[in-house]
Ligand code: FES
């Protein structure tokens with residue numbers, strides 16, 4: 001079947017099998033390999049992208065379901081080469097080690113801050129509770145997201 | 158790598174279109190809503206539909222509204238929408254309690270309420286919540302729609318009364334008869350299915366329990382409900398010993414099975430203890446609501 005999906009502002013038209021998962025469409029068809037594919041079972045959150053502005057687990061969405069919709073992946077976070085404050089926060093606070101969970105974590109973090117610019121550490125932990133990090137112990141991820149929040153509130157770092 | 162098997166795909170343009178497609182393709186077709194139960198099942202080859210009928214475009218099924226007499230939840234409303242609905246939470250705290258512990262925030266963004274109910278997993282949370290609330294399910298077919306009570310909706314594990322050419326379209330909950338409600342779940346880790354969970358909805362008249370609904374999930378309760386315990390509570394004082402007895406009755410009447418989440422006797426213990434605790438919270442909320450000047454306020 002033919003689908004048209006807007007990814008990071010660009011419309012892509014492709015012929016796909018209906019059973020193709022969105023994560024594979026992004027990685028294999030569009031070669032946008034920033035979104036990771038981890039557990040395959042909607043548990044780990046490595047595959048989180050935005051679908052019409054809302055984070056979803058793209059291993060559990062068919063590419064066909066994204067037809068006519070807008071997807072944003074981690075490749076779409078930076079603005080004109082300028083890293084998003086969330087990305088800077090992860091760099092500043094050592095919010096990653098191997099980096100496997102990071103794209104999904106950052107997509108959820110950006111969404112959280114858009115809805116709630118000043119989240120408590122508890123609210124951050126709740127927001128990323130569907131995502132697994134095997135390396136950091138989460139502490140630095142929470143700090144990274146707080147860093148971005150402070151940065152956007154005008155705090156100088 | 159887990160991927161679904163070959164499948165055909167149709168996008169429904171309207172409810173009528175979806176129903177016609179179901180008639181055309183027969184029982185090998187499956188409705189695709191959020192897909193958060195169906196797609197994992199397809200990956201594991203536990204279901205292998207020939208055709209998926211995608212209803213995600215049916216905005217007419219996405220509503221959550223409160224009228225004078227009822228809460229209306231469109232079957233395609235996402236879990237996150239219910240958690241974000243202050244009107245639903247104000248009337249039925251049980252629904253927010255339950256939504257907070259269903260899967261995780263990202264899954265809740267796309268998974269639908271109707272999809273969860275139709276999946277009919279014997280450990281599903283909303284099935285118990287709507288059983289406690291004595292909700293009504295609206296089911297549509299090409300010949301029109303019919304309603305069944307939440308307690309008649311499930312016919313067994315992974316089975317419902319929704320026919321092969323029908324679609325669950327709405328869940329309704331009457332605003333009367335509930336003045337306080339609560340839900341509590343014990344799970345082994347965040348986002349997991351429950352080892353056991355209970356929900357309660359009570360109607361308090363002074364200090365008397367005028368009516369009570371108790372929902373149970375994952376513990377083998379008939380129709381996700383504790384009817385015998387409800388019967389016992391009706392007309393009795395809202396006192397600790399009464400709640401304790403209701404918990405015992407609820408536990409006596411469920412049939413939990415041992416599995417990787419826990420042994421049967423522990424689940425039975427949970428059925429008792431969680432029933433007591435949700436009743437206690439529901440009654441406290443009922444008193445607070447009454448003090449604030451309105452019942453389901
Ligand atoms: S790969 Fe999608 S949640 Fe793990």
Ligand code: FES
Pocket residue numbers: 095096097098099100101102132133134135136
């Ligand atoms: S940084 Fe390695 S999994 Fe999170």
